[in-house]
Amino acid sequence: MIALDECVSPHVAMAQRDHIQLDWRVPYRTLERVRPMAWTCVCRATVYELCQGGGQAFIRRTVQLDGTPEVRETPRWPVNEARVIWAALLSGKAR
Ligand SMILES: [Zn+2]
Numbered sequence: 001m002i003a004l005d006e007c008v009s010p011h012v013a014m015a016q017r018d019h020i021q022l023d024w025r026v027p028y029r030t031l032e033r034v035r036p037m038a039w040t041c042v043c044r045a046t047v048y049e050l051c052q053g054g055g056q057a058f059i060r061r062t063v064q065l066d067g068t069p070e071v072r073e074t075p076r077w078p079v080n081e082a083r084v085i086w087a088a089l090l091s092g093k094a095r
Contacts, residue, residue, distance in 0.1 A: 011041050011043075012092065020094040020095075025072060032054035033053055035051065046061060046062070060074075
């Protein structure tokens with residue numbers, strides 16, 4: 001197994017068979033400022049970001065497809081709840 005020194009961000013684990021299905025929606029324009037709090041490694045075609053804005057948080061999923069990234073976002077949650085879901089996503093309990 002080769003250690004990839006460039007990978008400093010986490011990779012998502014394979015989704016478990018009974019994982020929670022997140023509601024991935026086409027993003028809508030918002031006026032609030034959104035900033036990423038955490039993100040997965042960009043070495044994968046699918047990158048997830050935990051984003052915070054306006055006192056709430058959500059997960060953004062970007063799939064790199066032939067140069068045109070497909071972006072989807074979950075509904076907004078309270079920040080603490082979003083952190084729990086983010087951890088579940090990383091460990092394969094949610095996707
Ligand atoms: Zn990586």
